[in-house]
Amino acid sequence: MRLRTAPLAAIAVIAAGLTLTACGSDNGGSDKVATDTPSTTAPNGTGTGSSSPGADGGRTMAPSGGSVGGGTDAGTGTGGDHCLTSQLAFAVAPGSGAQSQGSQGAVTITLTNKGAKSCTMKGYPGVDLVGGSTRWSLTRGTAETPKTVTVRPNATTTFNIFYLPFNKGDGQEFKPKSIVITPPNETHSHTLPWEFSSVLLQDGATHPGTYISPVGSK
Numbered sequence: 001m002r003l004r005t006a007p008l009a010a011i012a013v014i015a016a017g018l019t020l021t022a023c024g025s026d027n028g029g030s031d032k033v034a035t036d037t038p039s040t041t042a043p044n045g046t047g048t049g050s051s052s053p054g055a056d057g058g059r060t061m062a063p064s065g066g067s068v069g070g071g072t073d074a075g076t077g078t079g080g081d082h083c084l085t086s087q088l089a090f091a092v093a094p095g096s097g098a099q100s101q102g103s104q105g106a107v108t109i110t111l112t113n114k115g116a117k118s119c120t121m122k123g124y125p126g127v128d129l130v131g132g133s134t135r136w137s138l139t140r141g142t143a144e145t146p147k148t149v150t151v152r153p154n155a156t157t158t159f160n161i162f163y164l165p166f167n168k169g170d171g172q173e174f175k176p177k178s179i180v181i182t183p184p185n186e187t188h189s190h191t192l193p194w195e196f197s198s199v200l201l202q203d204g205a206t207h208p209g210t211y212i213s214p215v216g217s218k
Contacts, residue, residue, distance in 0.1 A: 087115035126182035164209030
């Protein structure tokens, strides 16, 4: 009995089919196993290559208008501990005082952060004018709303003492010798000299002409 031999072409087709079946079953039936990390595409179409945050992901940006190290203004915003009296430098700004006879004067006090870290202040400082046996604790002005002020290292913020100069015949004259300043939320004070004219004493008045502005005012 003669056996028929299968055509060589048919054998080749069967072998090729077995080979493809074996390759397709290596991954449990899946044609492809994903091993790459999905990329994130930037708005301009440039891929970042990773879905994780970039280098600026955890950075806190400086508030708008704030000065950074060495500036004259303190930015408004949050962050840092409250400013301690011991880390602040106090000074009277140039140009302070009444600009003409009989006009209200303004003494601008600068507070400079001499520490290594930013600190914050909000509200009014405590301010006493002291002269002889008189100690006058000044009231707060209401024209400005207090804001949280962040003072960076070597940056400066300010507040004002508005005062009504004494004119003969107006009332009681008060001759301050010093300004005692206590920053907001602090119990320690700093003293500066009062180098301006006598003040009309109104320590019992409801709305005296001598008062203070909040920290952060100019």
